[in-house]
Every structure is written in structure tokens, then in C-alpha cells.
Amino acid sequence: MRSLSVNLIFLLAQSLLAGAALAAESLDTIIIDEGYDKQTRIAVVPFDAGPEFSNQADMGGIISFDLSRSGQFAPLERDNMLSFPGRPEQVFFRDWRVLGMEYLLIGNLRTVANGNTRVRYHLFDVVNEREMLGGEVTGTRAEWRDMAHEVADAAYEAITGIPGAFATKIIYVLAENAGSPSARYSLELADSDGERSRTLFSSDQPIMSPGWGPEGRRAAYVSWETGRQSIIIQDVESGEREIITRFSGINGSPVFSPDGRKLLMVLSRDGNPEIYLMNLANRSLRQLTRHHGIDTEPSFSPDGQQVIFTSDRGGAPQIYRLDLDTNLVERLTFEGGYNARARLLPDGRHMVYVHRRDGRYYIAWRDLERNDVRILTQTSTGLDESPSLAPNGTMLMYATQDQGRGILAVVSLDGSVKYRLPSSSGDVREPAWSPYLDFRM
Amino acid sequence: MAQSYQAGIYQAVVANWSRPPSARNRMEAKLLVELVPTGDVVGVTVVESSGNAAFDRSAEAAVRKARRFEVPDDPEVFEEYFRRFTLLFRPEDLLR
Amino acid sequence: MTTQWLRNLLIVLIGSVVLAGCAGTGTQTEPIEPSTEPVETPDTTPAPDGPSSRSAEVDENGNPYVPGSTRLMSRTYYFDFDRSVLSPDDLASLEMHATFLRNNPDRSVVIEGHADERGTREYNLALGERRADAVQSFLVSAGVSRRQLEIVSYGEERPEDPGHNEAAWARNRRAVLIYR
Numbered sequence: 001m002r003s004l005s006v007n008l009i010f011l012l013a014q015s016l017l018a019g020a021a022l023a024a025e026s027l028d029t030i031i032i033d034e035g036y037d038k039q040t041r042i043a044v045v046p047f048d049a050g051p052e053f054s055n056q057a058d059m060g061g062i063i064s065f066d067l068s069r070s071g072q073f074a075p076l077e078r079d080n081m082l083s084f085p086g087r088p089e090q091v092f093f094r095d096w097r098v099l100g101m102e103y104l105l106i107g108n109l110r111t112v113a114n115g116n117t118r119v120r121y122h123l124f125d126v127v128n129e130r131e132m133l134g135g136e137v138t139g140t141r142a143e144w145r146d147m148a149h150e151v152a153d154a155a156y157e158a159i160t161g162i163p164g165a166f167a168t169k170i171i172y173v174l175a176e177n178a179g180s181p182s183a184r185y186s187l188e189l190a191d192s193d194g195e196r197s198r199t200l201f202s203s204d205q206p207i208m209s210p211g212w213g214p215e216g217r218r219a220a221y222v223s224w225e226t227g228r229q230s231i232i233i234q235d236v237e238s239g240e241r242e243i244i245t246r247f248s249g250i251n252g253s254p255v256f257s258p259d260g261r262k263l264l265m266v267l268s269r270d271g272n273p274e275i276y277l278m279n280l281a282n283r284s285l286r287q288l289t290r291h292h293g294i295d296t297e298p299s300f301s302p303d304g305q306q307v308i309f310t311s312d313r314g315g316a317p318q319i320y321r322l323d324l325d326t327n328l329v330e331r332l333t334f335e336g337g338y339n340a341r342a343r344l345l346p347d348g349r350h351m352v353y354v355h356r357r358d359g360r361y362y363i364a365w366r367d368l369e370r371n372d373v374r375i376l377t378q379t380s381t382g383l384d385e386s387p388s389l390a391p392n393g394t395m396l397m398y399a400t401q402d403q404g405r406g407i408l409a410v411v412s413l414d415g416s417v418k419y420r421l422p423s424s425s426g427d428v429r430e431p432a433w434s435p436y437l438d439f440r441m
Numbered sequence: 442m443a444q445s446y447q448a449g450i451y452q453a454v455v456a457n458w459s460r461p462p463s464a465r466n467r468m469e470a471k472l473l474v475e476l477v478p479t480g481d482v483v484g485v486t487v488v489e490s491s492g493n494a495a496f497d498r499s500a501e502a503a504v505r506k507a508r509r510f511e512v513p514d515d516p517e518v519f520e521e522y523f524r525r526f527t528l529l530f531r532p533e534d535l536l537r
Numbered sequence: 538m539t540t541q542w543l544r545n546l547l548i549v550l551i552g553s554v555v556l557a558g559c560a561g562t563g564t565q566t567e568p569i570e571p572s573t574e575p576v577e578t579p580d581t582t583p584a585p586d587g588p589s590s591r592s593a594e595v596d597e598n599g600n601p602y603v604p605g606s607t608r609l610m611s612r613t614y615y616f617d618f619d620r621s622v623l624s625p626d627d628l629a630s631l632e633m634h635a636t637f638l639r640n641n642p643d644r645s646v647v648i649e650g651h652a653d654e655r656g657t658r659e660y661n662l663a664l665g666e667r668r669a670d671a672v673q674s675f676l677v678s679a680g681v682s683r684r685q686l687e688i689v690s691y692g693e694e695r696p697e698d699p700g701h702n703e704a705a706w707a708r709n710r711r712a713v714l715i716y717r
Contacts, residue, residue: 161495
């Protein structure tokens with residue numbers, strides 16, 4: 001291949017080429033340095049199910065909704081499908097290519113031993129005309145939605161390279177008539193799409209700051225059920241509860257360590273809120289901060305080596321980072337007079353937190369290396385709080401208000417999609433997204 | 442001129458390149474593209490993987506979705522530059 | 538009594554000035570007219586028969602009356618946005634509680650701290666505690682034993698007004714005395 005060097009400078013000078021460039025070392029190579037990211041077009045064909053499944057929820061529909069709420073997929077409307085294959089031999093790529101599809105997901109259901117349902121699914125790359133993935137999941141009818149979410153997770157990972165987080169759970173606080181004599185507060189568990197909610201604990205006293213153990217089997221939260229604040233750890237499955245702390249003053253912000261053996265917390269037993277780390281095996285406490293200001297809202301870095309927290313030691317709440325080995329503290333936020341309750345992404349390099357701008361509170365995203373800041377939520381009420389990340393770091397759930405009611409909403413980290421979770425009554429708040437779960441509950 | 446056709450290829454691929462969320466700036470995948478004189482894509486091969494299958498597939502799909510590129514009528518120029526050429530996918534415009 | 542009250546007032550005012558980050562000069566502590574509540578603290582020496590005298594002093598829930606009246610002492614104190622400094626208007630009322638508690642050492646009170654809904658919940662919990670602390674500090678400096686006092690912050694979790702506007706927020710930034 002002949003050198004194009006004579007023309008290279010001419011080419012680079014043409015600004016209308018919008019960044020087109022040739023690699024200097026290999027002049028016949030065209031470097032593609034930008035893209036035009038679109039939602040991935042996928043067809044999720046209604047799963048082939050016999051009449052015995054007619055009263056079950058539409059599994060393909062659940063999967064399709066999962067993919068669309070990620071913001072990264074634009075599933076094809078069923079009315080536009082030309083055929084409804086349930087098995088690989090029924091697939092004709094041409095049918096899907098003319099519809100502009102990039103991927104195709106099909107499946108079929110059978111009743112197997114013990115009345116369980118077996119779901120077989122196949123994912124095809126339409127553009128490159130090949131099957132990418134085939135698999136099966138089995139479960140009871142009560143696990144119908146679990147199976148659907150698991151198939152969605154598998155397809156999502158095969159296409160995007162990122163594990164799916166649809167088969168995960170959330171816990172959150174439901175408050176009814178808060179502040180009134182008939183107040184009722186409950187800790188609720190639901191699927192990550194808000195479906196199948198059930199109550200884990202209920203009290204006429206407030207419940208606050210729920211969070212998950214890293215194994216997804218324990219929840220830690222704050223309760224006033226004894227007339228003062230306590231930190232509780234509850235087994236999600238059995239409902240068994242244990243009071244972990246009941247000091248005078250604040251007993252707040254419980255957050256498990258990544259290995260699940262320790263619990264960060266805020267105690268004001270010495271008259272001022274400070275951050276402590278409890279060893280759950282022997283309940284010993286290590287005091288991490290010592291400052292006359294407010295130190296609160298701790299959380300771990302993914303490697304467990306650092307703790308980020310909110311402090312007003314500089315005069316207004318800002319986010320700081322403490323190294324657990326050196327005890328050195330570093331301030332991370334400087335923009336504006338209110339930055340609080342930060343959580344790090346799984347990559348440890350990005351963080352989400354509550355940021356005040358013009359008297360309104362939004363969820364912000366920050367690149368800690370480049371110090372880029374983006375506002376992810378801009379609701380009209382400006383009362384966004386409690387950001388909680390999906391375990392794959394692509395979606396964020398938060399609490400906000402709509403027409404005077406507390407609701408939960410989700411935004412993708414690239415800001416491309418926002419949706420609300422359904423809630424029937426009361427104020428819902430403080431969502432906590434579970435880790436990946438390798439079991440069904 | 443070969444370079445204006447190459448610019449056309451660049452633009453056609455960019456317009457069809459939808460990156461997966463796992464893509465990061467400066468990931469690199471190198472693809473060998475084979476055309477026939479009509480400009481139709483007849484072969485796309487990943488010759489150097491980025492290490493991320495979703496990224497590689499998105500690059501491959503970007504070429505396949507383009508399907509056909511404008512190429513010069515001059516058979517000599519076509520054979521020289523467009524029968525077989527490589528594309529290096531290396532994003533610079535992602536958020537992270 | 539009056540000198541004691543003035544001494545406490547000065548302590549709290551100087552405290553506020555320091556909190557506000559100013560040099561604590563005397564000129565900052567301009568005389569305050571405590572307005573709404575009577576400044577005079579009537580003689581509230583407990584009657585020798587002890588608990589039975591409480592029937593005149595407190596209502597059926599044990600909340601104290603303003604001495605010599607059938608009006609209950611106010612038990613809620615409001616704060617400015619993001620602040621935990623007592624309003625000078627509230628000091629006379631708090632002094633009445635201090636007197637009552639000094640004279641009734643068997644009574645105790647829980648000081649609840651509350652915040653409005655703006656900002657994060659755990660930070661608001663700390664803000665609520667600061668407000669309760671401000672009340673506790675006043676009562677202790679007015680001679681009330683710490684053993685009679687307990688602080689519980691509820692942050693924004695138990696609003697007095699469930700609304701989402703300035704008026705509701707103003708009512709929710711408060712400290713409340715709960716007699717036991």
C-alpha cells in the first residue's frame with residue numbers, strides 16, 4: 001500500500017472532515033475517534049408459551065421493559081414484528097434487518113419437573129448474523145419475574161459488556177402521615193423496578209438510612225422505636241433483628257464495609273456527631289473523625305481503604321475523603337455551599353452526591369480525577385436526595401417529590417433516561433439498591 | 442482523490458458507531474475491512490481486539506451497518522486503497 | 538432570679554456571637570426586650586407538700602403552666618434556616634422552664650431537635666441535634682441538672698407541618714420540650 005503522506009496534511013486541514021485523521025504510523029488506517037451513540041435496537045419477541053401459561057405475566061414484556069428502562073435500548077414494538085420465532089430455526093435475519101434491528105431475543109417456556117417452568121432463550125446479533133448467547137433459567141411461578149429479570153441481565157451483559165442489574169432488589173422507607181399521631185413508617189423491600197413490594201419492618205416511629213450488607217442478605221437502618229435512636233441490623237429473609245447501637249444522641253448513617261464485617265456509623269455520644277467504624281464481630285468501635293463540626297454520611301470506597309463523608313468543618317457541608325491507613329483527610333468538593341451524602345461508583349473514581357444550586361437540591365456526578373461535575377437530576381421541586389447506585393454503576397435511584405409526595409426515580413448515569421417507580425400511597429424515600437444477588441428472595 | 446473517499450468512510454462509520462456503555466476513551470480495536478469495486482462491504486474482521494467484546498462488536502457492527510461506501514471509479518486507486526484497509530476504533534469523545 | 542436570668546441571657550448571646558464568627562465585643566450584645574413572655578419570674582418555691590402541688594403547676598400531661606396563669610408554657614422554639622441559635626425572644630420562656638425544672642428535680646424533659654426537609658437526611662439529623670443542644674446548653678447554664686435533660690434529634694423525619702413551602706419549613710425547624 002502506497003504512502004498517503006503527501007495528502008495527509010491537506011486532509012487534516014479540512015475542518016469539515018470533523019476530526020477525521022489518519023494514523024501517522026500507518027497511513028492506510030482510518031482512525032474512528034468518535035461515534036454517534038444511539039439506543040441499541042433490539043426485538044424481544046413474545047416468548048413462546050403454551051396455554052398453561054396464559055394467566056402468567058408476559059415474560060417478554062418484562063424483559064423488554066427492563067432493557068428500555070436502562071436507557072440504552074429501544075425495543076421494537078410488537079405490532080411491527082413480521083414474525084414471532086420461539087426457536088433458533090425459526091429465525092430469519094432478513095426479517096429483523098429490514099426493521100433496523102441490531103439484536104433479537106427469543107425464548108420458549110416449558111413446564112418441567114415439580115411444576116417448575118423452564119425458560120430457554122437465544123440472543124442473536126442481527127447485523128453480524130450469529131447467535132451470541134443461549135441459556136435457560138428455571139423456577140416456580142412465584143419466581144416468574146425473577147426469571148425474566150435474569151434473562152434480561154444475561155442479554156444486557158452479552159450486548160453491553162456490563163453485568164445487568166435487573167434481577168436486584170431495593171429497600172426504601174415508606175412514610176404515611178409523617179409527623180402526625182397516626183404516623184406509620186415502614187421499611188419496604190421490592191424488585192428494582194418497584195414491583196412485588198413487601199414490608200420488612202414497620203413502626204409508629206421514624207425509620208431512616210437503610211442500606212444493604214454486601215452479600216444482599218442483611219439490611220442496616222436507623223429506628224427510633226425505643227424512644228431514642230438505634231442502629232438495627234435485620235436479616236432480610238428471616239426478619240430477625242438486632243439492635244447494634246443505642247447510645248445517647250445520634251446513632252445514624254449505618255453503612256457496611258465491602259467485606260461485610262464492619263459497619264460505619266455516626267454517633268454523637270460525646271456531644272458532637274463523629275464517624276465511627278464498628279467491628280461487628282466484637283462490637284468494638286474505632287473513632288475515625290474528631291472535629292467540633294458535623295461529620296456525617298460516611299461511605300466506603302469500593303476497596304474499603306477510604307471513607308468519604310460530609311463535614312461542615314469548612315463552614316458549610318462539603319465532601320471529604322479519609323484514608324483509613326494514614327488518617328489523612330482531603331476535601332473533594334468546592335463548588336457551591338452544599339455538597340453532601342456522597343457515594344462512590346464501583347470504579348472508585350466517580351461519585352454521586354447531593355449538590356445545592358440556586359437554593360435547589362440536585363444529584364450531581366463527579367469525576368474525581370478530572371473534577372468534572374454534571375447535574376444528573378433537575379426536577380422542578382429541587383428536592384432530590386439519597387442517591388443510590390445500581391451495582392453495575394449504570395443507573396442511579398434517588399428520592400424526589402412530585403405534587404407534594406415523596407417518590408423514587410431513576411436516572412441513567414449518562415443522563416439519557418429518567419423514570420419513576422410506581423408508588424400507591426404515602427411518601428417513599430431513601431432507596432437503597434441491593435448488590436448483585438446470586439439467589440432469589 | 443483517495444483522501445476524500447476516506448473521509449467519506451470516516452463519516453459513514455462514525456454515523457453508525459453506537460458504543461456500548463462499557464466503552465472507555467482510548468480503548469482500541471483494529472478492524473480489517475474488505476470491499477468490492479461497488480463499495481459494498483464483503484468482509485469485516487477484528488484483527489486487534491480491544492479486550493472488550495462489546496466494544497469490538499460495536500465497531501464491527503458500525504462497518505456492517507454502513508454496508509456500502511463511496512469508492513473511486515479508478516480501478517487502480519480502488520485496488521491500492523480500498524480493496525482492503527484497516528480502521529482503528531479509538532474513541533475520544535466519551536464521557537469517561 | 539432576675540440576675541440569674543440576665544447572666545444566662547448574656548451567656549447565650551455571647552455564645553451566639555461566637556457561633557456567628559464575630560469577635561465577641563460588648564456592642565454585639567445590645568439589650569434585648571424579651572417581649573411576649575413575662576420577664577418577671579414569680580416565686581415558684583415548691584410548696585412543702587411536694588408532688589400534690591404539681592396539680593396547680595402542671596396540666597394532666599405534666600406540662601407546666603406559666604406561673605400564676607392557666608396558660609401552658611410554650612414548649613416549641615423555632616430556628617432560622619441552617620441555624621441553631623436561639624431567638625432572644627425565646628429566652629424568657631426557656632428561663633421559666635429552667636425555673637420549673639430546678640424546682641422540680643424529679644421531673645425530666647426530652648429535648649427534641651428538628652429540621653426542615655431541605656438538604657440530606659443525615660445532615661439534617663445533625664442540624665436537629667444542634668438545635669436541641671442550644672436549648673440544653675441554655676437550661677444547663679440556667680442551673681438545670683443534666684440528669685433531667687435528654688436530647689433526641691429527629692432531623693426532618695417528624696415534621697410539624699407536612700407542607701413543602703417556606704411557611705411549613707419555618708414551622709419544622711424547631712426544638713421541642715417533651716416533659717416526662
